[in-house]
Amino acid sequence: MNIAVIGTGYVGLVTGTCFAETGNNVICVDIDEEKVKKLSSGQITIFEPGLEKLFERNSKEGRLKFTTSLANGIKNAKVIFLALPTPPDGDGSADLRYVLDVADKIGGLLKKGSYKIIIDKSTVPVGTADKVKQVVLKSAKEAGTENAEKLFDVVSNPEFLREGVAVEDFMKPDRVVIGTSSEKAKKILGELYAPFVRQGNPVIYMDERSAELTKYAANSFLATKISFMNEIAQLCERLGADVDKVRKGMGSDDRIGRRFLFPGIGYGGSCFPKDVQALAKSSHKVDYEFKILEAVMKVNENQKVHLLPKIKKYFKNNLKGKKFALWGLAFKPNTDDIREAPALKIIKELLAADASVAVYDPEAMANVKKELGDIISFADNQYDALKDADALIIATEWSEFRTPDFTKIKSLLKNDVIFDGRNLFELYQMEESGFHYESIGRKVVKG
Numbered sequence: 001m002n003i004a005v006i007g008t009g010y011v012g013l014v015t016g017t018c019f020a021e022t023g024n025n026v027i028c029v030d031i032d033e034e035k036v037k038k039l040s041s042g043q044i045t046i047f048e049p050g051l052e053k054l055f056e057r058n059s060k061e062g063r064l065k066f067t068t069s070l071a072n073g074i075k076n077a078k079v080i081f082l083a084l085p086t087p088p089d090g091d092g093s094a095d096l097r098y099v100l101d102v103a104d105k106i107g108g109l110l111k112k113g114s115y116k117i118i119i120d121k122s123t124v125p126v127g128t129a130d131k132v133k134q135v136v137l138k139s140a141k142e143a144g145t146e147n148a149e150k151l152f153d154v155v156s157n158p159e160f161l162r163e164g165v166a167v168e169d170f171m172k173p174d175r176v177v178i179g180t181s182s183e184k185a186k187k188i189l190g191e192l193y194a195p196f197v198r199q200g201n202p203v204i205y206m207d208e209r210s211a212e213l214t215k216y217a218a219n220s221f222l223a224t225k226i227s228f229m230n231e232i233a234q235l236c237e238r239l240g241a242d243v244d245k246v247r248k249g250m251g252s253d254d255r256i257g258r259r260f261l262f263p264g265i266g267y268g269g270s271c272f273p274k275d276v277q278a279l280a281k282s283s284h285k286v287d288y289e290f291k292i293l294e295a296v297m298k299v300n301e302n303q304k305v306h307l308l309p310k311i312k313k314y315f316k317n318n319l320k321g322k323k324f325a326l327w328g329l330a331f332k333p334n335t336d337d338i339r340e341a342p343a344l345k346i347i348k349e350l351l352a353a354d355a356s357v358a359v360y361d362p363e364a365m366a367n368v369k370k371e372l373g374d375i376i377s378f379a380d381n382q383y384d385a386l387k388d389a390d391a392l393i394i395a396t397e398w399s400e401f402r403t404p405d406f407t408k409i410k411s412l413l414k415n416d417v418i419f420d421g422r423n424l425f426e427l428y429q430m431e432e433s434g435f436h437y438e439s440i441g442r443k444v445v446k447g
């Protein structure tokens with residue numbers, strides 16, 4: 001099948017590459033000329049485990065191409081995926097500018113005789129498929145296209161991939177949600193997704209509005225689980241309980257489940273923060289206050305800086321001139337994505353208190369350098385960051401941070417102090433190695 005993917009970021013590049021991997025001809029379109037140049041010359045633009053190999057193979061075999069021209073991209077495409085940004089606008093609602101702008105252009109390019117399915121893969125508020133349809137229709141009519149309504153369908157097909165395991169999630173999705181009232185679109189998309197659900201995972205068909213809401217409901221529920229556990233962790237700290245034990249105790253109930261119960265320094269990334277906010281705003285717009293979501297967001301904001309009072313207390317409220325080593329910048333492991341990463345908030349607070357920061361992250365340093373420049377120092381490896389630092393702060397649970405050489409850490413740090421925002425280490429380990437160790441929802445180990 002000929003496919004166009006508009007927007008070649010985290011979702012677009014994975015989508016395009018994985019569809020090419022199952023034998024489709026894919027053209028990815030992006031307005032970022034530099035990105036398209038790099039991708040066209042065989043250079044991958046994001047870090048995502050497993051993606052590079054597929055990207056290289058499919059590019060080499062001519063099934064995966066890149067262009068800045070929307071017209072060329074969609075000319076022969078039967079399906080057009082919109083994987084465009086939907087960032088928060090001024091009041092936190094999803095900004096549909098990118099999606100509707102492209103819809104308008106697509107409308108002007110529709111030609112008689114070539115039916116196309118336009119698919120919202122971006123996370124978009126309920127009613128967006130209707131809006132996209134109206135915009136496409138209007139611009140097609142303005143361009144003089146006759147019977148334009150017969151030339152296209154608009155479908156909502158939200159994406160559930162997780163950065164860090166995006167290829168696996170795309171190739172073997174838990175489910176595919178397809179929101180459409182068109183039988184024709186349903187059949188074509190069923191065929192397109194068939195290779196991805198051979199194990200029997202469901203393709204769930206529904207109306208457009210339900211599909212749009214499903215995505216927000218899923219992300220908001222997961223964010224709620226995180227904030228709930230972070231509140232339990234707060235209680236644990238005050239009541240002398242251990243959140244890791246509580247987590248295991250409650251998570252082994254099938255109705256609750258073990259996943260997504262890890263406390264930490266809050267959720268970040270390009271999805272949860274904006275999607276929870278957008279769903280809360282959408283609710284307001286229909287005169288409904290989604291009270292749980294308001295609390296989820298408030299808890300998360302507090303949690304991102306939860307380590308700071310601990311750090312300040314340890315250093316007797318004086319961070320001036322202190323140096324901190326910080327491990328982990330990405331909002332979660334196995335990605336270079338730093339959007340809304342808790343680490344950035346911690347860094348800013350430390351700098352505001354006149355401390356200095358040396359950081360290390362296996363993949364996200366270049367992105368942080370672009371954003372913060374040289375106001376912090378970037379270490380070549382996790383141990384270099386520790387040299388002469390007053391304490392180590394852990395902000396992302398990369399695997400390589402999980403079993404470090406504690407003797408080496410002690411020899412490099414000025415003080416044997418660790419503030420761990422991701423509960424990487426067992427308390428007994430810290431007791432044995434003599435660190436002062438503060439984590440989330442567990443007792444303080446006094447070194």
Ligand SMILES: NC(=O)c1ccc[n+]([C@@H]2O[C@H](COP(=O)([O-])OP(=O)(O)OC[C@H]3O[C@@H](n4cnc5c(N)ncnc54)[C@H](O)[C@@H]3O)[C@@H](O)[C@H]2O)c1
Nearest residue numbers: 007008009010011030031032083084085086122123159163
């Ligand atoms: N990142 C995720 O893990 C994830 C998961 C599921 C859903 N989503 C949703 O998918 C959408 C895309 O997210 P993302 O993380 O891939 O965003 P991204 O910022 O990584 O990528 C968006 C891309 O669109 C391009 N673009 C902007 N305007 C364009 C235009 N007019 N024409 C062509 N290209 C244009 C940008 O240059 C960029 O490369 C969002 O709605 C997001 O909420 C993201």
